[in-house]
Amino acid sequence: MGSKYNLVIVTGGSSGIGKSIIEDISKLDPEASLFNLSRRIPASFYNDPKRVHLECDLADRACRIRVLDDLERRISDSTQQGPILLVNNAGFGIYGDLGRNSPAEHLELLEVNVCALVELTTRLLPLIKKRGGAIMNIASTSAFQPTPYLATYGASKAFVLSWTLALNEELRGTAAHAIAVCPGPTKTEFFKRAGFAKRVVPAGYSHSPEQVSSMALKALERRRTFTTTGTLNKVLSLLVFILPLSLRTRAAGKFIRRFRSDPSN
Template structure:
């Protein structure tokens, strides 16, 4: 019996690369993103698969439930859930519009949590898999990306806790923690010129490592050796030091 995977943020970056890997493994797909044109092109590229396109902005309240309802209306059952959609912003907390930061929390945390809740009964009935895309940002506070770093800390903590809750149920939960990756994230976050993005991993390499970890049911995957070392150092060092280190790599100066 063929399996179905739902991927959010599927039209670009890590989501797109993971959708490609799933298509190569003959998964039917449910693609969720804002860009219908890009997803329609992906669907056309995989004519032998069943691909459902759902155009949705998950940063809007209630959007996750609308996705779930549309999937159920189509009579589809999800075997694999990849909560990839997310974005970040660079800047002092007080200088960034609170509406944008609230949307970030809604997308990075709330929609991810809601989709996991809605689809968990499907996944439990089919010994399914969940991947939540966190970040190496989850391991320390992030001055000048304060809400983004905090949101990814939530994703990692939630994923690890849920993995333990579901231990023995047949459902695995994997938290993907990439470092800076060559995607559109930097442009959206206005982060292309900060030190943090001076070196980025190839998105295909990140997706390949993530996919292997997902299939093995690993609890956490940090992509890239340097990123792994950095995350380990963040665990060992005092959090105040971690915050100062992030401040240096964001290239931001002290605000008054």
């Protein structure tokens, strides 16, 4: 498998799935130009002119606008004029009863998981359609049912999945397409950042960032509309639709609550 994208833009590429996607793209096409948008610079971006880090707090809309203006100028000036791949990977969760976290924290999550994704995609979409390319949005298996104690996170990923499917249908017949990637529990910093008492990676359902990246890029090459990583996660995502919505919600809440940081609550 080779990469047909010679200009790749990734959000949240300093660690986890985003970092793995950057490294996999680099192996497929060492000449590809790479842009990373995040607060931290990936270690591999030092002293490599093909890798450009644009420092950005994706929760800050004013910062996003400034960085996107800079990004568009850099793309215009780039010698790479072929297809573009945009990977909206950045995201985080907050865990606990809905009132445990402040309104500002929930809104920050939505800014990163939803607003930044929509803004980057809509800003770059005309250029991607013109030059050809793809938009890969990282959703989650949480997108398939309501997730008590991860309510805002799960709803944000449901938005990402629905929005990406709709976008891909609108792109039918153009030189661009969109794919939603729905990983199950992945061995990243997500659980620590979200506030879990312990890492939630059930055996058989979990994957490393490298495995998720490999599966996502294979699905992208096959022009899939969406993909769920791993056989067990695919089966689970289908089985949840057999149960009534209220029962699915209760079951998800019962499972997620097991990992609360304060067992007395």
